[in-house]
Amino acid sequence: MQIAKKYFTEGLIQLTILLSLIGVRVDIDSYLSGYYTPLIEINLGPSSAYTQTPFHNLRDTLDGYSVHPKCPELDHFFASRRLLDEVRNLGSPRFPTQLNAWLVHQVSATNKADGGPSTSNNTDTSSGLETPGDGARDDNEHLPDNGQEVCQTTPELGHGPCGAGACGFLKEEDDAKVKEEEEPAPLTQLAHSSTLEEESLLEGITALPDPAHHHPPTIDIDQHWSNLLSLSVTDLDDLDSLVTDTDITRAISQDVSLHDAMLNSAGAFGVAPERGEARPVTQQQRTFFRLESTGSSHSDASPGMALGLAALPFASVCNLTANESSHSALGGCLDEAVFDQINQLGLEGLDSIDTHLMGCLESIDPQVLEDLDSDSGLSLESSSGGPASPGSSEMSSSSSSYCEDECGATGYSSDVDSVPSKGIVDYTTTWSPVDLSESVWHDHSYSSPAFFNQPPVTLPHKGIKEEPLSDDDSPRLEDRDMSRDELRARAMCIPFSVLQIVNMPVEEFLEVLDGHGFSPEQVTLLRDIRRRGKNKLAAQNCRKRKLDAITGLQEEVERLQAQRDRLLREKQLTAKTMGAVGQQIKQLTRDVLARLRDDSGQPLNPERFTLQCGANGRVVVQPVRRPAVSTSTGNKTDKRKKEKKQ
DNA sequence: TGGCCGTGTCATCTC
DNA sequence: TGGAGATGACACGGC
Structure with a gap:
């Protein structure tokens, strides 16, 4: 349960950071204007298709800067676009408004505490955003009544976990708007937007049950987290029931926004909703946890996985190899904690396998190697398992430097259907020298948004492929499902997975080559596997860049055509104006000369x-x-x- | 059945 | 000099 709490808390932290980041950088266009902010790196890290640099590379840089040293401008451009897409994909465009509502509340409280003017920067942030969220806010403003009417039209607030508390927020927002019309908002408040929104988020989580009481802005965040962490096992187990009791019937007709998810999440944090339906809440929960994922878009998380998984034993989660939703639901929560466990595994145990390695070498079937070498169609992806199979491999188990999920290129992914969850599980447990007794789930695949959008692994032809086999046929099935490089490595008794070989730093790779007594054939195979794997990633990124470049050029062409049309129109208009002015001058000249x-x-x-x-x-x-x-x-x-x- | 597309791989170049 | 990335070209499989 401690682990679940940890994951749950870390997920909240990630979500909070994400929200604060979104709130701070309300001017999304600024990302396209040349800024190279840490936010880009943060968002770029786990999800960028161009960031195939593992964490072991990022950790040695300035917090992940210079991710794409060979093409920083292009990378930045794509990262900015990706960031923009991610922000847009976070939910309905109303979330900036809701964030502003929190901000207004917090600012008001601050002002009350400080005795200063009760103003808001709502206008500032909204004007800078230029998002449809303003329209949503306007919708609320155009309601016949404020307050309670607002609550009714915003079911995620009025009938959510906070009830009147949320209404109080909106009322206060309306009040702030009224005051805002009367006096300008100080620009200095913008500087506190990040902190305020974080605090507001926390406050929204913890203070919502008591609508009449608003925590002062100086509320101790640690206390909030302590409250959250103090949730007992029963609390966490009851989260699902609490959530499913939430009445957000009205929310069904609305797109799930970040705010929706947040409020429902707040309701899950100890606030007993009054009534509701299970399905929409689950849907919103999915959105909520999608937000805290690593930037990927898991659109089809399984219902009930959102919070239910948090209470599951970690090993259970890890073994959900065929359940993509497990990753989508708690991927963001688990990643960091998972890597902590990864770091604890290390490669120390590899030294003990030399004996086993030699034994395996003696038992290699030469025919197998010959068959493998005759086929150049290597399929690294098929063994990696891809994001669709959370239990893909144990690549990261040796060290944090192998974390593919967090830092692997998210370029194109393929062969999801060839990912055998069964084979993977067996692969990690049968021949990997790394201690995987804890069944740590790592997604070592070349994570890709396309992967996350893919349905679970149970593909039709896969089902056809996996005809019932006896226990004696299982190894052959695994061999068939594994990639050729995996088979090669297995046949050569190489105690590393393909992803390990590909993603380990070159220093470690050289140490592995030198320190494990590999035969020349094994060394050659290791190098080939590494080369092919890296080239595969490079090809994926190259194609991605090419497509993006084509798209960018098309947009540029359209822009230039529009500019040309505009200039032509201006030219024609100018010519007409000049002609008219010339005629007027001539007429005036004639008049003057006539006099x-x-x-x-x-x-x-x-x-x-x-x-x-x-x-x-x-x-x-x-x-x-x-x-x-x-x-x-x-x-x-x-x-x-x-x-x-x- | 041919075309298209996505992907993996190789060869080559550049850094 | 070797590693890594980028990229064109080719092959292959799926649709």
């Missing part, structure tokens, strides 16, 4: 005189200078014409 008289008292002939405006502003009447001096070419032409006439 002027020469020495003989006759009006000036516009054909012979014109008006010239000098540099000093004086207007001077000048005789029209006819082109008396023509070019030599013109003279020649005239002469020729004359000669022809003659």
Whole structure:
């Protein structure tokens, strides 16, 4: 249960950080303007298709900076786009409004405590966001009544875990808006948006049960976390029931937003809802946990997995190899804790397998190796298991440097259907030298959003492929499901998985080559596996970049075409304007000259005189200078014409 | 059955 | 000099 609490808490921390980050960087476009903020790295790390640098590389850099050293601009561009997509995918676009509501509440409390003006930066943040969330806020504003009516139209608030407490928030938001219209919001409040939103989030979780009592802004966050951590086993076990009792019937008709998820999560944290339906709550819970995932979009988490898994023994979660939802539900929660366990495993136990290795080498069937070498169609992915199979491999079990889930490239993934969960589990337990007695679940696949969107592993042709076999046929089935490199490595009794070989740092890889007494064939195979694996990742990223480049170029073409059309229209308009102005000048010149008289008292002939405006502003009447001096070419032409006439 | 697409792999280049 | 990444090209399988 401690583990579950830890995961649960870490998930909350991640979600809180995520929300605060979103709230801080309300100007999403700023990410596209050249900033290279840690936020990008944070979001880029676990999910970027271009960040195939494992953690062992990131840990030696400035918090993961220089992720893509060879192409930082392009990487940044893609990372920014990815970040933008992630922010947009977080839920309905109303979440900034709700965050602002928390912020308003917090600011108000702060101001009350400080005796300062009760203002809000709601306008500032909203104006900077330019998101549809403003529209949602406007919808609330346009309601006939505030307060209770707002509660009814925002079921996630009114009937959620906090009840009137949430209404109090919105009321306060409305009040803040009224005050905001009266006096400008101080810009300095923006600087506190991150902290305020984090505190507001915590406050929203813990203080919601008591709507009449608002915690002061100086509330101890540690106390909140202590309260959260103090949830007993029964509390956690009852979370599902609590959640499913929540009445969010009205929320069914709405897109699940970040705010929806948060409020429901708050309801799960010890607030007994009054009534409700199970399905929409579960849906929102899924969204909630998706938010705290590693940036991937698990769209099909299994109902009931959200909080139920938190109470499961960790090993049980790990063994859900065929259940993608397990990863989607608690992936973000588990990752960090999982890596802690990964770090504790290490490669120390590898030294003890040399004896076993030698024994295996002696038992290698030469024919097997020959068959393997004759096939170049290596399939690294098939052995990795992919994100669809959480129990993919034990790659990260040797050290944190092998964490593929957190830092592996999220490029294109393939062969999910070829991922044999059964084979993987057996693979990790039968021949891996690493102690996996704890059944640590690591997703060592080349994590990809496409992977997460894929249905669970039970694919049709896979089912056809897995005909019932006797126990004697199981090894052959595993061999068939494993990738060729895995088979090669297994046949050569190489005590590392493909992903281990691919993702371990070069220093460790060289140490492995030197320190384990591998034969030259084994060394060659290890190098080939590593090369193929890395090249596979590189190819995936290369293709991804290519597609993104094509998309970017298409957008650029469209933009330039629009710009060209606009410039052409401006040109035409300018020409028309110039023509009109010229006509006006001519008319004015004629009028002026008609009013002027020469020495003989006759009006000036516009054909012979014109008006010239000098540099000093004086207007001077000048005789029209006819082109008396023509070019030599013109003279020649005239002469020729004359000669022809003659 | 041919075309398209995604993917893995190899060869090669560059850093 | 070797490792790693990038990328074009090719093969293969699925649709």
